[in-house]
Amino acid sequence: MILTQDSTQIEVTIHVNGTPHAVKIDPCVTLLDLLRDHLQLTGSKKGCDHGQCGACTVLLDGKRVNSCLVLAVSREGSTVTTIEGLGSIANLHPLQSAFIRHDALQCGYCTPGQICSAIGLMLEGHAKSHDEIREGMSGNLCRCGAYIGIVEAIEDVMESESSRGENR
Amino acid sequence: MKRFRYMKAVSVREAIGILAAEPGAALMAGGTNLVDLMKYDVSTPTVVVDINGLPLHDITEQPDGGLRLGALVSNADVAYDPRITERYPLLSSAILAGASGQLRNMATVGGNLLQRTRCSYFYDVQVPCNKREPGSGCPAKTGLNRGHAILGASPLCIATHPSDMCVALSALDATILVEGLRDVRSIPFSEFHRLPGESPERDTTLEPGEIILAVDLPPLPPSMGYKVEATYRTSPENHHPMELFASTVVWGADKTITVYDKTQSPKSVQIYLKAAFLLFGRRVRVVSPYVGGAFGLGLRPQQSVFLAMLAAKALKRSVRVVIPRDQMYTLGYRANAIQTVSLGADEDGHLHALKQEAIAATSQYEDAQDPMLFFSGLLYGCENVKLAYKLAKLDTISPCDMRAPGAATGMFALESAMDKLAYATGRDPLDLRLENYIDYDQMEHRKMSSKALRDCYTQGADKFGWSARTAAPRSMRDGRDLIGWGMATGIWDAALSPLPARATVTLTADNRLEVTTSVTDIGTGTYTILSQLAADAMQLPMDRVTTRLGDSSLPYNPTQGGSWTASTAGSAVQAACEKLKDKLLKHSHRTDQASLTSDPSVEFVTLLNVAGKARMEATATITNLPFGKKFTSATHSAVFVEVRIDEELGAIRVTRVVSAIAAGRILNPLTAQSQIRGAAIMAIGKALHEDAASDHNLGRCMAHSFADYHIPSNADVFDLEVIFVKELDTEVSPIGTKGLGEIGSVAVAPAIANAVFHATGYRVRELPITIDRLLPGLPLRE
Numbered sequence: 001m002i003l004t005q006d007s008t009q010i011e012v013t014i015h016v017n018g019t020p021h022a023v024k025i026d027p028c029v030t031l032l033d034l035l036r037d038h039l040q041l042t043g044s045k046k047g048c049d050h051g052q053c054g055a056c057t058v059l060l061d062g063k064r065v066n067s068c069l070v071l072a073v074s075r076e077g078s079t080v081t082t083i084e085g086l087g088s089i090a091n092l093h094p095l096q097s098a099f100i101r102h103d104a105l106q107c108g109y110c111t112p113g114q115i116c117s118a119i120g121l122m123l124e125g126h127a128k129s130h131d132e133i134r135e136g137m138s139g140n141l142c143r144c145g146a147y148i149g150i151v152e153a154i155e156d157v158m159e160s161e162s163s164r165g166e167n168r
Numbered sequence: 169m170k171r172f173r174y175m176k177a178v179s180v181r182e183a184i185g186i187l188a189a190e191p192g193a194a195l196m197a198g199g200t201n202l203v204d205l206m207k208y209d210v211s212t213p214t215v216v217v218d219i220n221g222l223p224l225h226d227i228t229e230q231p232d233g234g235l236r237l238g239a240l241v242s243n244a245d246v247a248y249d250p251r252i253t254e255r256y257p258l259l260s261s262a263i264l265a266g267a268s269g270q271l272r273n274m275a276t277v278g279g280n281l282l283q284r285t286r287c288s289y290f291y292d293v294q295v296p297c298n299k300r301e302p303g304s305g306c307p308a309k310t311g312l313n314r315g316h317a318i319l320g321a322s323p324l325c326i327a328t329h330p331s332d333m334c335v336a337l338s339a340l341d342a343t344i345l346v347e348g349l350r351d352v353r354s355i356p357f358s359e360f361h362r363l364p365g366e367s368p369e370r371d372t373t374l375e376p377g378e379i380i381l382a383v384d385l386p387p388l389p390p391s392m393g394y395k396v397e398a399t400y401r402t403s404p405e406n407h408h409p410m411e412l413f414a415s416t417v418v419w420g421a422d423k424t425i426t427v428y429d430k431t432q433s434p435k436s437v438q439i440y441l442k443a444a445f446l447l448f449g450r451r452v453r454v455v456s457p458y459v460g461g462a463f464g465l466g467l468r469p470q471q472s473v474f475l476a477m478l479a480a481k482a483l484k485r486s487v488r489v490v491i492p493r494d495q496m497y498t499l500g501y502r503a504n505a506i507q508t509v510s511l512g513a514d515e516d517g518h519l520h521a522l523k524q525e526a527i528a529a530t531s532q533y534e535d536a537q538d539p540m541l542f543f544s545g546l547l548y549g550c551e552n553v554k555l556a557y558k559l560a561k562l563d564t565i566s567p568c569d570m571r572a573p574g575a576a577t578g579m580f581a582l583e584s585a586m587d588k589l590a591y592a593t594g595r596d597p598l599d600l601r602l603e604n605y606i607d608y609d610q611m612e613h614r615k616m617s618s619k620a621l622r623d624c625y626t627q628g629a630d631k632f633g634w635s636a637r638t639a640a641p642r643s644m645r646d647g648r649d650l651i652g653w654g655m656a657t658g659i660w661d662a663a664l665s666p667l668p669a670r671a672t673v674t675l676t677a678d679n680r681l682e683v684t685t686s687v688t689d690i691g692t693g694t695y696t697i698l699s700q701l702a703a704d705a706m707q708l709p710m711d712r713v714t715t716r717l718g719d720s721s722l723p724y725n726p727t728q729g730g731s732w733t734a735s736t737a738g739s740a741v742q743a744a745c746e747k748l749k750d751k752l753l754k755h756s757h758r759t760d761q762a763s764l765t766s767d768p769s770v771e772f773v774t775l776l777n778v779a780g781k782a783r784m785e786a787t788a789t790i791t792n793l794p795f796g797k798k799f800t801s802a803t804h805s806a807v808f809v810e811v812r813i814d815e816e817l818g819a820i821r822v823t824r825v826v827s828a829i830a831a832g833r834i835l836n837p838l839t840a841q842s843q844i845r846g847a848a849i850m851a852i853g854k855a856l857h858e859d860a861a862s863d864h865n866l867g868r869c870m871a872h873s874f875a876d877y878h879i880p881s882n883a884d885v886f887d888l889e890v891i892f893v894k895e896l897d898t899e900v901s902p903i904g905t906k907g908l909g910e911i912g913s914v915a916v917a918p919a920i921a922n923a924v925f926h927a928t929g930y931r932v933r934e935l936p937i938t939i940d941r942l943l944p945g946l947p948l949r950e
Contacts, residue, residue, distance in 0.1 A: 047410045048493040052874035055410055103842045107461040107691025109410040138881040141874060143410050143461050144691050145849030146842060147882045 010073045016041065017085030023072075031067040031075065032056045035082060043083035043112045047141070054140030057113040057120070058082045064120025066139075083112035086119070095119065098156045104149035110142045118154045122161075130155065170212040177219050180347060180379065188349055188377035190215050195379060197240055198274040200267075201283045209293050210284070210300055224278075224381060227251065233387030236345075239278030239380045243267070243333065246277060255388055262336035278380035281334060281344065281360065284371065285327035288312065298324045299368040306368075325368030329361055341386050348378035357383075395521075396588045397510040400581040401934040403859035404529065405502040406871070407570050408879055411460030413491040413499065415473040417480040424451045425480070429473045431456050432466035433727035435686050438720040440469045445477055457718040462690045463850070464569040467729050470499050494872040500568025501860055503528040503538060505577050509585035512552075517593045519550040519604050524582060530559045531566040538567070538574035543659040544582050545611040546802065547621075548604035553611070563867060569729065571850055572910035575660055576917060580935060583656035583918035587925065596639065597655055597922065598629055609800035617799035617899035620830035621657070624806035627891050628828030629655075632808035641929030649812040652927025658805035658915030662832065662897075662906035664739065664792035665732045670723035671740035673702055673748050674785035679773040681706055683715040683744075687725035687737045692909055693839035697734055698741050700835060701903065705745035706772055723787060731803070731907030734835065736790070739902040743788035748772075751786055755779040790902065801900040803831040803907060807848075807915035811923040818939040818946050821886065822852050822920055828891040832906035837892065840908055844890045847912025853880045855917040856936050 013022045014031075016039060023038055032049075035041040035058070044067055047055035051066040058067045059081040067080075087093035095115050098104070105111045117140045121127050127136040133151050142150065177183035187193050192214030196202050205211035224238040227249055235255070237246055246252055247263040263272065284290065289308045290297045296305035308316055308326055316326040334357075342357045355373060362373055374380075416428040425447065431437045434454040442452055459466060476489040491499070505528040512521035524544045530536045541555040590597040607619050629635070637653045638644055644651040671685040683702045689695050699713040706713075716722060725737050752775040776784055810824035827844050834840045857878035860871045871877035890912075900906050917935060925931045930945025 045410070046412060046490075048874055050493065050873055050875070053410060053493075103838045105691075106693070106839075106842055106846055107409070107411070108458065109460045134882045134885070138883040141410065141879060141881055143408055143463065143850070143879060144842075145846030145880070145885070147849065147880075147885045148845055148888055149842065151882065 012073050012076050014072065014075060014077075015079045017081060025072055027071060027073050029072050031058070031060070031070040031072045031080070034072040035067065035080070041082055041084050044116075045109055045112060047110065047113075052141070053110070053113075054117055055110050055113040057117040057140060059116055059120055062123060064117050081116070081119075083115060086115065094157050094160070095153065098153035099150070102149040102153040102156065104146050104153040106144035106146055110140060110144075114140045114142065114150055118150070118157075121154070122158060169206050170209060172206075172213050173215045175215060175217050176221055177217050178221055180222055180224075180381065183217055183219050183222065183379055184347060184349060184377050186215065186217050187379065191376075193217055195219050197276040197279040198242065199279075200271050200275045201279060205284060205291075208291055210291055219379075230384065230387075235385045237277045237383045237385065239382055240276050242273055243275045243277070243280060244269070244272040247272065256336075256340060256385055259333065259336045259340060259385070262332045266332040277383050280331050281380060281383070282372065283329070283331055286330040287316065287327040290327060299327055299364070302367070302369045320363045322364040322366070322368065324366065325364035327364065327368070329371070334361070337383060337385075343384045343386070344380060345382040345384060346374060346378045346380050348375050352381070354384070393513060393515040394517075394589065394592045395510065395512045396585060396592050397508065398585060398588065398931075398933055399506060399508045400584055401507075402505050402577050402580060402854075403861065403935060404504040404567075405570060405854060405858045406497055406860045406877060407463040407465040407500065407502075407568070408496065408874075408877070409461035409463055409465060412493060413465075413470050413472045413496060414488065415470075415476040416486070416488040417473075417476045418486045419480045419484060423449065424453070425477075427452065427454045427473065427477070429454055429456055429469075430459055430462070430466055431469065431473070432459060432462050432464075432688055432690055432729055434688065434718055434720040435724055436727055437469045437473055441473070441477055444474070445481055452720075454720040455718065456688055457716075459688045459690045459718065463571045464573060464729060465496075465500055466688075466690070467569055467727060468500075493874075497860060497869045497871060498565055500566065500570070502570040502573065502577070503530065503536070503540075503567035505529065505540060507540075507578070507581035509581050511585050511589045513589055513593060517589075517595050517600050517603050519548050521552040522548070522550045523554040523556075524578070525556040525558075526578065526581075527558045527560050528577075529562050529564065529567060531564055532561050534566045535559055536566040536568075538569060538577075539661070540574035540578040542578075542661070543575055543802070544578055546609060546800070547582075547606075547657055547659060548586075548601070549606040549610060550604070564862070571847060572660060572913040575658075575910065575914050576851065576854065579656065579658060579914050580918045580921065583915065584921050584931070584933065587654065587656070587918075587922040588931065596637075598625060598634060601625065601657055612800055614797075615799055617662075617801040618830075618832065618895050618897035619802070619804060620893045620895040621804035621806065623893040623895075624804055624828035624830050624891075627893055628806040628808050628826050631828070631889060631891060632810075632824070632826040634808055637926075641926055644927075646812070648815055650815050650927040652811045652813065652923035652925065653808070654811070654919045654921065654923030654926050655806065655808045656915040656918035656922060658807060658911055658913075660731060660803050660907075660910040660914055662801040662803050662900050663730070663732055663735070664790070664901055665726040665730070665736040666792060667726040668789050668791045669725045669736045669740040670787060670789045671698075671725070671737060671744045672723045672785055672787040673706075673741065673744040674783055675706070675748060675752070675772060675776055676783045677773065677776060677781075679708070679712060679771065681708055681713045683713065683741055684722045685717060685725040685737055685740060686720055686722040687733055688718040688728045690728055692728075692733065692843060693836060694728070694733060694737065696839055697738060697835045701738050701741050702745055705742055706749070729909075731909040731911065733907075733909075735901035735903065735905045735907055736792070738835070738905060740788055740790045742903055743790055744786050747788050748784065748786035751784060752776060752779070799899050801897070801906065803829070803911040805829050805911050805915050807919040809916070809919040809923045811920060811927055813924065813927045813942075813946075815946060818942050820856055820924065820937065820939075820942070822856070822884070823886045825888045825916065825919075826891065827889070827912060827916070828893055829908070829911060830893045830895045831908050831911060832895050832897040832900055833904035834892045834908075835903075835905060840892065841890045843908045844912035845888050847910065848888055848916045849880050849885055851913045851916030852884060852920065853878070854913075854935060855920040856884075856938070859936055859938075
């Protein structure tokens with residue numbers, strides 16, 4: 001998008017990974033561009049910019065969305081979780097470790113979106129079977145074709161979470 | 169009829185002499201065309217030379233197995249000769265399709281070739297005709313011209329040659345033996361008749377005075393029990409790595425320029441930028457530690473880096489250029505192609521003739537080639553192999569190598585044809601391949617450095633359960649689903665890069681090893697395997713090894729691609745480690761160095777301490793000269809596929825794939841399995857979805873996004889099992905690896921196409937196999 005000189009900037013506060021960010025931005029700035037270009041959170045990726053590939057998936061108020069199709073100014077006060085908010089190298093999120101164990105990535109570009117999407121999928125609670133996970137994860141494209149490992153990693157985490165639940 | 173002199177020639181030399189001396193002379197054999205034309209005054213010779221007395225009346229066997237048809241043999245005698253009806257039935261039926269019994273008894277081989285056109289304007293001396301009367305005009309162009317030329321016409325003439333026999337002779341690659349004043353020569357049939365061009369009055373390339381002695385039919389391949397021939401089409405495909413192409417040029421104040429680029433070759437981009445922008449006075453560094461997927465699209469410097477540097481140089485500031493998804497169609501594509509495959513086999517299913525002809529797309533400005541037919545002569549034993557690769561220059565951009573370039577397209581055609589042959593000969597597709605198995609390179613006449621393809625066939629078939637397949641199409645069904653099982657063979661190059669490669673390893677006093685080389689990691693696991701090789705060589709745990717890649721300032725390594733990076737960079741790293749060990753061992757007090765290097769309890773860092781050094785490094789270069797090779801090396805695969813096709817909707821699902829791979833030493837089974845799976849998934853896209861189609865009126869690719877260019881998603885992928893068969897190869901590379909990036913893709917699309925045939929009984933010979941193309945195979949049920 002082309003920014004015009006006289007565009008009216010709007011102030012918006014968005015909580016990203018627990019930190020409030022008050023920014024003054026043009027209305028055309030998407031949540032993805034806000035994260036990447038304004039907040040330097042480059043973990044969320046731009047693969048198509050049209051909501052087709054899922055590389056930009058983040059959790060917005062707890063739900064997985066394509067951040068490339070969200071105008072940031074429309075989400076005043078919202079809460080965003082990106083890949084940077086999930087774990088660290090020293091303390092990986094269970095899905096991150098499961099992705100490594102199952103070699104669920106090759107070039108890694110789609111991976112942040114895959115992991116955020118998988119968390120969203122688990123929170124939604126609709127996908128229970130192998131085939132439902134495959135269907136539910138089909139909004140996240142992977143050209144390297146790591147799909148089998150991705151589904152295995154999600155199943156792995158879902159199983160360990162449900163067994164933990166049973167133990168409680 | 170105009171008056172003329174009549175002469176009888178008694179020898180060929182005499183006939184030639186008369187022809188050369190008398191410009192108005194005409195030779196007469198059967199006379200069926202000449203006399204006819206003379207009656208209309210279309211032909212008005214001053215002398216008619218009767219050549220029926222010349223000794224040109226025989227059909228004779230040739231030493232090479234071909235036949236020579238004397239110029240004066242009658243059409244009827246050719247058509248009914250048993251040698252013709254048995255060996256060249258095409259010629260026999262072409263002759264019998266024309267004229268009448270009487271005319272065929274009179275007309276001759278030579279005369280048939282020299283017939284004039286049947287254009288009615290040519291025959292009518294009351295109207296103009298450039299062929300009959302040069303310069304008079306061509307009323308046929310705007311007149312009655314239904315029977316005239318569509319191709320090859322000129323502004324002066326649109327007439328065609330009338331012979332059916334000549335069409336057959338042309339198809340049979342006949343040659344014409346002619347004699348003139350000076351010599352005897354042979355003219356390929358396709359060069360005998362000429363297009364009208366500027367001189368439509370000349371029908372042939374015969375020189376004045378030349379006469380036809382005979383037509384030579386080339387020997388045919390040994391007689392075939394079975395022959396299959398068909399044409400296969402593939403669509404252009406785009407690589408579409410998930411990442412966008414992006415280049416950031418950081419314009420340093422101190423004459424340094426750092427370029428963060430998406431590339432499979434930081435060194436190539438550096439060399440390109442320096443040369444294209446004349447940046448020799450500056451330090452240009454190109455960095456690409458995490459490339460994304462690329463799949464071949466990053467083999468060349470792309471527009472983003474060119475534009476970013478152009479702008480940075482003009483503005484003297486840092487610039488980033490990102491190419492959006494819809495413009496990534498303009499960076500490159502897998503060439504679409506039209507291929508014709510002909511296979512001939514005997515009653516036992518043994519191949520005796522294999523012909524594959526490909527026409528591949530390229531741009532107007534570049535002859536971009538790929539190895540579409542490189543491998544077609546390597547898989548099956550066959551004494552007659554003919555491969556022809558042609559480029560068609562189209563108004564498009566240049567193609568750009570995409571995963572398993574060429575081979576994935578070429579093997580689709582060949583392996584579809586093999587499946588067709590299996591059905592034609594009543595054989596199981598796997599048995600047919602095993603019966604034609606060879607373990608040497610019949611094209612270059614040399615050994616293979618290894619070839620465990622037979623194990624791929626047997627282990628793959630076993631894992632898949634192939635023996636439970638019922639041969640007949642439509643014979644396996646599950647409710648609404650038609651089930652199809654298909655298989656195909658794959659092959660790809662196994663080689664080191666043709667350019668030398670370097671790597672440096674550095675051991676530091678804290679017992680850490682650093683590996684550096686300029687090569688990239690496009691998701692193939694280069695970081696992992698290089699660390700692994702170095703850790704093995706230096707007897708260190710993996711977490712002590714750090715690998716740095718993707719930086720033009722690191723030791724030179726060629727472009728990542730061609731499935732050669734593991735072998736090339738891996739061999740360089742291993743050689744550097746050996747060198748480092750030698751250096752370290754010089755500081756050892758022990759004399760039995762051989763046992764020292766194999767002793768796992770020895771830590772090389774102690775030798776570093778003995779030497780009193782904080783760090784020690786070694787650099788090795790490996791070279792791979794492409795000539796004088798004693799062996800041909802290749803990776804192989806056998807792929808077995810199950811498809812389920814909803815008979816009412818036509819939706820195709822690839823529900824099971826078993827891919828058995830022979831690729832030498834496997835360094836890391838986990839990442840290797842991911843390579844093969846990913847390549848197979850990309851090939852599912854080729855087989856069923858991907859078509860970067862252009863609108864021919866707008867001249868524009870109309871696939872702008874993932875909405876109109878489908879790549880496989882998670883829901884498209886079901887079971888996909890990978891087997892690595894054992895294959896020891898001591899010749900292919902110093903570390904015994906053959907490369908894995910491409911081989912996983914090659915056989916999957918043909919295996920799917922063959923499975924679709926098995927499911928439906930209908931062979932779709934155009935990729936992708938979309939529902940509309942499959943429709944004829946899904947007859948509507950009541």
